[in-house]
Amino acid sequence: MQLWHVQCGSDREGVANGMNKINKADYEFTFLKNVFKPEFSNLLILAVMFTITAVLQKNFFETKSIVRNINAFTPLILLTMGSAIVIISGGLDLSAGSALSLFTCVLTTVMKKDDPITGIYAILIAFGVAILVGVINGIGIGYLRIPPVIVTFATSYMWLGTALFLRPTPGGETVDWFRTFYNIGTVNGIPDFIKKIGNVIPPALILVLVGCFLWFIISKTKTGRYIYAVGSNNDSAYASGINTAKVQMMACIINSIFIFLAALFFVGQNQSGDARMGDPLTLRAIASAVVGGIALTGGRGNVYFALVGALILSFVNKIIFFANIPNAYQTLVSGFIVIIAIAGPVAYTLYNKERL
Numbered sequence: 542m543q544l545w546h547v548q549c550g551s552d553r554e555g556v557a558n559g560m561n562k563i564n565k566a567d568y569e570f571t572f573l574k575n576v577f578k579p580e581f582s583n584l585l586i587l588a589v590m591f592t593i594t595a596v597l598q599k600n601f602f603e604t605k606s607i608v609r610n611i612n613a614f615t616p617l618i619l620l621t622m623g624s625a626i627v628i629i630s631g632g633l634d635l636s637a638g639s640a641l642s643l644f645t646c647v648l649t650t651v652m653k654k655d656d657p658i659t660g661i662y663a664i665l666i667a668f669g670v671a672i673l674v675g676v677i678n679g680i681g682i683g684y685l686r687i688p689p690v691i692v693t694f695a696t697s698y699m700w701l702g703t704a705l706f707l708r709p710t711p712g713g714e715t716v717d718w719f720r721t722f723y724n725i726g727t728v729n730g731i732p733d734f735i736k737k738i739g740n741v742i743p744p745a746l747i748l749v750l751v752g753c754f755l756w757f758i759i760s761k762t763k764t765g766r767y768i769y770a771v772g773s774n775n776d777s778a779y780a781s782g783i784n785t786a787k788v789q790m791m792a793c794i795i796n797s798i799f800i801f802l803a804a805l806f807f808v809g810q811n812q813s814g815d816a817r818m819g820d821p822l823t824l825r826a827i828a829s830a831v832v833g834g835i836a837l838t839g840g841r842g843n844v845y846f847a848l849v850g851a852l853i854l855s856f857v858n859k860i861i862f863f864a865n866i867p868n869a870y871q872t873l874v875s876g877f878i879v880i881i882a883i884a885g886p887v888a889y890t891l892y893n894k895e896r897l
Contacts, residue, residue: 583834583849590856597863608743612723612810614855615745616641616803618848619752620819620826621833623799625847626756628830630792631772631839632682632689636697637800637826640674641819643704644804649713649814660716668801674700675797679790697823704816711815715808722748722809744809748802749848755798756844764791773840829854 595601601610620637627634644667651663674696681692720727725739759765767788770778779785807818833850835842 583832583846583853587849587853587856590853590860594856594859594863597860604740608740610859611743612745614852615749615806617822617825617829617855618749618851619799619803619806620822621829621847621851622752622756622844623796624826625830625833625835625842625844626768626799627689627792627796628827628835628837629772629839629842629844630768630789631775632789632792633693633827633837634678634793634796635690635693635823636674636678636700637796638819638821638823639697639700639704640671640797640800641804641807641822642814642816643674643700644671644801645808645814645818646704646708646713646816647814648804648808649715650707652713652715652719654714654716657716657718660719664805667804671797671801672794675794676790678797679786679793682793683786683789701816708814708816711813713814715812720809720812722805724809745806748806752799752802753845753848755795759795760844764788768792769840771839825854826851
């Protein structure tokens with residue numbers, strides 16, 4: 542009897558040890574799963590980039606420096622959020638930079654410096670052009686079923702040609718109050734208390750918040766849900782009764798609105814239009830969206846984390862600048878950091894597959 546009790550006690554101890562090992566293994570798996578999860582890894586990388594930049598840039602936490610950084614990051618953030626929406630819907634936009642340039646040229650062509658009301662006309666006309674740009678891209682991608690890369694590559698030349706027609710050389714006119722989109726404090730006739738608010742909350746940040754709020758509203762509608770459904774599986778979405786062509790067109794139009802917001806900022810900042818202004822931002826916006834966890838296959842990703850991807854790439858450029866890395870190596874270092882940022886979500890996917 543005593544021997545039986547000893548044996549049972551030994552068995553229970555063995556079972557307990559086995560359970561402890563299983564629990565420990567599950568804990569390690571959960572920890573690694575969270576670390577490599579795209580959302581977590583992106584936030585971790587962003588925190589690292591933020592810390593490095595704060596160390597390298599001596600006046601990083603000064604108000605003026607914070608405002609300058611927000612102004613520098615805003616255009617890429619807005620274009621990245623717009624590109625992310627198109628990618629989630631199953632598309633890709635290679636014309637974003639050219640569209641941005643076109644909108645700046647339209648704004649500075651319509652406005653007349655001595656006539657403040659022309660600023661309103663310019664905004665309305667440029668907004669109409671933005672909708673038209675989205676419709677044309679949407680027709681090509683959604684209704685004509687032409688591959689998005691081909692459609693937007695072709696339309697990028699259309700927008701560039703139109704921009705060069707309107708503004709062969711950088712320039713144009715803007716009304717004084719249009720600087721509100723960049724620096725409220727420089728606008729004549731603005732009350733002092735509004736100028737003080739503008740010094741604390743820069744217009745660029747307000748534009749980003751407008752973009753975030755716009756997507757928040759859209760994401761709660763059928764259109765927002767259909768964008769993910771169409772991107773996940775276009776044929777299945779169509780079989781379910783979703784007008785896939787219309788959804789893809791809506792995604793393109795929403796993207797154009799984000800680009801339009803960036804154009805308002807650029808014209809407010811530079812007081813001019815430029816047919817080549819947006820060229821460097823097209824591929825950077827797509828890369829930022831991918832770094833932010835947006836799947837190029839469509840249907841997966843979070844638009845707000847695409848914003849995080851834009852911040853990561855923006856901080857990369859800051860780090861390269863303040864680290865005094867020679868120009869010959871800047872592109873190499875930037876590409877290396879982007880690969881590291883993308884590796885997190887990929888590792889997460891592969892690790893989950895192996896566990897299954």
